[in-house]
Amino acid sequence: MYFVLHDNATGHPHLHSRLAGLALAGGVLAELMLAERVTLDLTSNPERLHAAAGEDGDDAFTRRVLGHVVAEPYHPVSTWLLFLARTAEAEVTARMIAAKLLKPPVRHLLKHQPPAPADMSTAAWPLARLNLAVQRRTPPNPRDRVLLGLLDAAGCAQRVLSEHDPRFVAAVIAMLPAPMQRLVAQTKAAVGQAVLSRR
Amino acid sequence: MSLTEQRPSAVSAALAQDRLGVPSIVFFVISAAAPLMVVAGSVPTAYAVTGVIGVPLAFLLLGGVFSLFAVGYVTMARHVVNAGAFYAYAAQGLGRTQGVVTAWVALLAYNALQLGLYGIIGSAAEPLLLDWFGGSPPWWVIALGAWALTGLLGLLRVDINGRILSVLLVSEIAVVLLFDLGDLFGGARNGVSFEGYSPAALFVPGVGAALATVVAGFAGIESSVVFAEESKDRLRTVPVATYLGIAVIAILYSISAWAQTVPTGPDGIVKAATEQGPTLVFGQAAEHLGGTVATVGSVLFVTSSIACMIAFHNTTARYIFALGRENVLPSVFGRTSARTAAPISGSVLQTALGLIVIAIYAVSGLDPVTKLFFTFGAFGGLGLLTLLTVTSISVIVYFSRDLRGETAWRTRFAPALSIVALLVIIALTLVNFDTVLGVAPDSPIRWILPSIYVVAVVFGVVWARVIRATRPEVYAGIGLGAQAAAGGPR
Numbered sequence: 087m088y089f090v091l092h093d094n095a096t097g098h099p100h101l102h103s104r105l106a107g108l109a110l111a112g113g114v115l116a117e118l119m120l121a122e123r124v125t126l127d128l129t130s131n132p133e134r135l136h137a138a139a140g141e142d143g144d145d146a147f148t149r150r151v152l153g154h155v156v157a158e159p160y161h162p163v164s165t166w167l168l169f170l171a172r173t174a175e176a177e178v179t180a181r182m183i184a185a186k187l188l189k190p191p192v193r194h195l196l197k198h199q200p201p202a203p204a205d206m207s208t209a210a211w212p213l214a215r216l217n218l219a220v221q222r223r224t225p226p227n228p229r230d231r232v233l234l235g236l237l238d239a240a241g242c243a244q245r246v247l248s249e250h251d252p253r254f255v256a257a258v259i260a261m262l263p264a265p266m267q268r269l270v271a272q273t274k275a276a277v278g279q280a281v282l283s284r285r
Numbered sequence: 286m287s288l289t290e291q292r293p294s295a296v297s298a299a300l301a302q303d304r305l306g307v308p309s310i311v312f313f314v315i316s317a318a319a320p321l322m323v324v325a326g327s328v329p330t331a332y333a334v335t336g337v338i339g340v341p342l343a344f345l346l347l348g349g350v351f352s353l354f355a356v357g358y359v360t361m362a363r364h365v366v367n368a369g370a371f372y373a374y375a376a377q378g379l380g381r382t383q384g385v386v387t388a389w390v391a392l393l394a395y396n397a398l399q400l401g402l403y404g405i406i407g408s409a410a411e412p413l414l415l416d417w418f419g420g421s422p423p424w425w426v427i428a429l430g431a432w433a434l435t436g437l438l439g440l441l442r443v444d445i446n447g448r449i450l451s452v453l454l455v456s457e458i459a460v461v462l463l464f465d466l467g468d469l470f471g472g473a474r475n476g477v478s479f480e481g482y483s484p485a486a487l488f489v490p491g492v493g494a495a496l497a498t499v500v501a502g503f504a505g506i507e508s509s510v511v512f513a514e515e516s517k518d519r520l521r522t523v524p525v526a527t528y529l530g531i532a533v534i535a536i537l538y539s540i541s542a543w544a545q546t547v548p549t550g551p552d553g554i555v556k557a558a559t560e561q562g563p564t565l566v567f568g569q570a571a572e573h574l575g576g577t578v579a580t581v582g583s584v585l586f587v588t589s590s591i592a593c594m595i596a597f598h599n600t601t602a603r604y605i606f607a608l609g610r611e612n613v614l615p616s617v618f619g620r621t622s623a624r625t626a627a628p629i630s631g632s633v634l635q636t637a638l639g640l641i642v643i644a645i646y647a648v649s650g651l652d653p654v655t656k657l658f659f660t661f662g663a664f665g666g667l668g669l670l671t672l673l674t675v676t677s678i679s680v681i682v683y684f685s686r687d688l689r690g691e692t693a694w695r696t697r698f699a700p701a702l703s704i705v706a707l708l709v710i711i712a713l714t715l716v717n718f719d720t721v722l723g724v725a726p727d728s729p730i731r732w733i734l735p736s737i738y739v740v741a742v743v744f745g746v747v748w749a750r751v752i753r754a755t756r757p758e759v760y761a762g763i764g765l766g767a768q769a770a771a772g773g774p775r
Contacts, residue, residue, distance in 0.1 A: 102626035158294050169296045172303075241621035278610045278767025281621050281628050282603050283515060 088113075088178050088188075089209040090216070090237060090246055097188070097202035101242050103175065104280050109240035110178050111170035112273035114151060115163075116232045119265060123148075124155060126265035132162035133268055145184070147177045163269065167276045217248045225258050232266055235259045239274035304517040310509055310526035311533070312451045317505030317600075318534055319593035321457040324464075324541040325566040325586050326405045327502050330659050331542075332558035335720055337495040338480055338551045339487025341543035346487075347499050348535020350706045351506060354673050355531060357680035357700035359524040360691050362510035365683075366519075371507070371672045376764025378679025384764045385752070386745030387675055388608055393741050394668025395604060398504050399597035399635070400642045401661025402590060403428040404653035408563045409586045416580065425647035432643060435594045436636035439602055441625050450592065457589055460582045461537060464570045465544035471573025472548025480551040481543040493717030496710050498659065501666035502538055505596065506530050507673075545569065562654055598635055605631030607766045612759040613752065655723060663721040664734055667714055671738060674707040 091106055092099050099106055115135070118124040124137045137155035144152070151170065161169075179201055182188040187208065192199040203209035216234055219226035226234065234255060237243045244250035259270055305313075331340050365377050371391050376384025407424025414421040421427075469477070480486050487495070509527040516522035546554040548569050558565055563586075571579035606628030609618025622629035646657050677700040684696035714721070718731040753760040 101623050105621065105623065105626050154296060158296050161294075161296055165296065165300070168300055172299065240623070242623035245623040275768045277621065278606075278619070279514075281626055282511075282607060282767055 088182060089203065089211075090213045090233065091242070092200075092203075092209075097200045099200070100246055101240060104171070105240050105242070105277055107171035107174050108167060108273060108276050108280060109236055109242070110174035111167045112236045112239065112269060113233075114147075114170055114174060114178070115166065116236065116266065116269055118148070118151065119269065120229060120232065123152060126163060126268060128265060128268065132164070133272070134159060134162060135166055145181055147181050163272045164276055167273060171276075213246060219258075220247055220249050220251060220254060223251075223254055225261055228262075231258050231262055232270075235262060235266070235270035236273055239270050240277055301517065303515070305512055305515050305522070306517050307522050307526045307529065310512050310516060310522060311530050312454055313512065314506055314509045314526065314530040315533060316450050316454045316592055317508055317596040318503060318530075319457075319505070319589045319596075320454070320461055320534070320537060321582070321586050321589040322402075322405065322409075322593050323502040323538055324461050325582070326409070326563050326590070326654075326658065327498055327662065328538070328542045328545060329558040329561070329563060329565045330654060331495055331498040332545075332554050333562065334655060334659055334723060335491035335494040335498070335717075336555050337487060337489055337491040338546065338554060339483070339485075339489070339492070340495055340499065341481035341539045341546075342484065342487045343492075343495050343499045344502070344535055344539035344542060345482075347496065347503060347710075348531055348539070350703060350710070351503055351531045351535070352528060353699050353706065354677060354703040355524075355527045356695055357677055357703065358507070359510060359527050360695040361676075361680050361683060362513045362523055363520055363691075364689055366514050371676055373764045373766060374676050374679045374683070378681075378683035379675075381760055381763040382746060382749035382753070383675070383679075385613060385749035386742050387672065388604070388613065389741040389745040389748070390668055390675075390738055391672055392601065392604055392608075393738065394665045394672060395597060395601045396635070396638060396665075397661045397668065398501060398665035399594060399601055400639055401501075401658045401665060402594045402597065403432060403639060403643050404646070404657025404659075404661065405563065406431045406587070406590050406594070408654050409583070409590050412564055412567065413580070413583050413587065416583075423647070424653045425643055428643050428647075428653070429640075431591055431594060432636070432639045434591065435598050436632070436639070438595055439598045439632040439636065440622065440627055440629065453585070453588055453592060456581075457585050458537065460578070460585055461541050463574065463578060464566060464582065465541050467570055467573035467578075468544040468547045472569065477547055478551050479543075481546050486551070491717055491720045493710075493713030493715065494663070494720040497663040497666045497670075497714040497717075497721055499538075499666075500670055500710070501662040503531070503534060504665065504669055505593075506534060507669075508600065548573075598632070601635050602628045602631035605634060610767050611762050611765060612756070613748075613763060660722055660734075663714075663718075664737075667711070667718075667735060668738060670707055670711050670714065674704055674711065677701075677704045677707065 088110065091101050091109060101109065115124065118137070119126060124135050127134050127136055135155050136159060137152050154169070155166070179188065183190050183201060187204055188201040189204050191201040212230070212233065215226060215230055219230065225231060234243070235258065237246065238255045238259065243255060259267060262270065328340060331337070361374050365374060372384045372388035375387035407427040410427045411421045411424070506527070509523055509530060513519055513523050545566060549557045561568055567579045567583050567586075570582055605614060605618050608614040609616055609620070609630065612619070618630045618634070620630050621627070642657070646653060651657065680700045681697060684691060688696060715735060718735060719726045719728060722728070722731055722734070724730055749760070749763075
């Protein structure tokens with residue numbers, strides 16, 4: 087997710103920080119849902135998250151997120167998106183630096199160099215996969231379907247993809263499992279709300 | 286960990302850090318109403334165009350009507366959270382078709398209010414430019430400058446920063462009060478007359494025209510409820526901020542409108558306002574307080590007008606965005622600028638309309654202050670009155686199905702009283718619309734302009750019917766705003 091949202095060479099963001107935060111928050115939740123660590127309860131109203139406590143193998147960020155969800159299961163998904171969006175950018179960046187996927191940021195006196203990808207081709211790969219899928223009109227793998235859905239929700243699909251085909255994107259989103267579709271829809275609603283808000 | 290639920294929630298606490306309190310919302314709301322612009326721009330124009338001396342009383346009266354309206358309005362805000370408040374309330378209260386209709390009327394009214402501002406900026410900046418450079422370009426050059434700035438800032442999604450806004454606002458109010466004091470102490474040679482507050486001075490043939498202008502001065506106050514979701518305490522913050530905002534505006538405007546009549550006397554104000562227009566206030570200030578204060582006032586007049594333009598520009602752009610998100614307008618309008626998180630298409634559309642209006646007025650040589658600022662302002666004010674009425678009806682209907690623990694005063698009596706008052710004002714405005722426009726009583730244009738709203742209503746009904754027939758899933762999402770993407774809170 088992070089790689090698609092940032093330039094693969096310089097690491098400069100493509101997306102406004104508030105929207106990027108929401109997109110990454112959606113990404114974090116989607117990742118946990120794909121790993122079946124968090125489930126989205128479609129029957130509750132509003133939709134809530136259920137989670138198992140973090141395990142030893144998890145990184146600190148995942149453990150923290152799961153800890154929050156376990157401690158306060160009564161928040162709707164939309165609240166979790168807003169909550170995670172506040173710190174998602176920093177947390178995800180830190181995690182990727184720890185995993186050596188990003189180079190640590192450089193701060194000179196006058197210039198602030200954002201954390202750049204350690205390996206340009208690794209960074210370019212997810213977006214390339216999506217572009218290829220859109221070009222051939224073949225649905226990407228399930229993980230990438232989520233990614234495409236979230237990109238569309240954040241309103242940056244047409245900005246980062248080389249070719250934008252709303253009908254194809256809609257079809258791909260429709261192939262997602264129901265909870266994942268709801269997550270994408272909630273992310274889109276949160277993004278819309280962020281645009282509408284006056285700050 | 287069974288005590289978790291009783292502990293203050295870490296998540297709520299973290300999110301609450303970003304929430305707005307009463308002062309911030311009051312600041313946002315009053316700055317959208319742009320005090321100095323109303324006092325220096327609208328009030329003298331109202332005196333000049335309508336010839337009604339009772340403008341000060343009209344401000345107090347409408348402050349009362351607005352407060353009455355606000356009772357039901359903020360009650361609704363506790364139960365329906367939406368960024369495009371008016372049409373969402375109509376959709377929830379009266380039905381989705383009525384929601385679409387309200388949306389069209391709102392778009393039209395806000396557009397008029399925003400576009401009208403391009404007419405005042407020229408006369409706001411002209412005296413300053415004359416003073417500094419000894420010359421001034423035609424009004425439309427200045428208007429185009431303001432237009433470019435507004436369009437650019439709209440695209441960059443620069444809502445004027447809260448802190449700058451509060452500094453500007455506080456200095457605006459200070460300057461207005463200072464001007465008032467100057468008028469009172471420096472201008473009271475001929476004695477002080479309170480004729481501006483006598484009902485006999487207001488209820489004269491031009492009363493409807495005066496009321497319509499005064500309504501436009503309150504425009505912006507209704508935006509308080511869109512902060513409901515971002516406020517610290519949804520039940521308290523928004524109502525307190527709304528009432529406080531209305532009170533501050535009504536009293537400030539009323540006193541200032543009255544103070545302007547002191548130096549000239551009630552008999553001379555219409556003549557003075559006609560001759561001097563928006564420079565009246567600054568001329569009075571220069572006379573009583575010295576040139577520096579007047580210059581500071583003029584600068585703030587310009588910034589106030591621009592801040593107001595940006596506020597209305599963004600309101601309209603967001604309205605268009607919310608409608609695009611619901612697919613009521615083509616979904617292109619629901620598109621976000623990825624880099625700046627601005628509602629891009631709505632903003633561009635608004636900017637384009639601004640250019641067209643400025644061009645038409647520049648080419649045809651119409652007077653920007655009376656024909657653009659005042660006419661559009663009164664037209665927008667009329668639309669706003671309609672919206673307030675519809676909203677009050679929606680409140681009554683919405684709570685007639687389920688009281689939701691609210692009192693009868695909030696859900697029935699106050700909205701009903703405000704409906705009556707608003708209808709009276711609308712009727713008076715329509716009767717006097719020829720005065721508003723400055724045309725002969727039998728001129729067709731006085732009926733053409735209000736009937737544009739009728740066209741909007743008919744168009745809205747047709748539009749809603751078409752959506753219901755062809756895209757029922759879109760119809761179901763009307764009134765949900767950005768939440769339409771998620772099917773709304775179920």
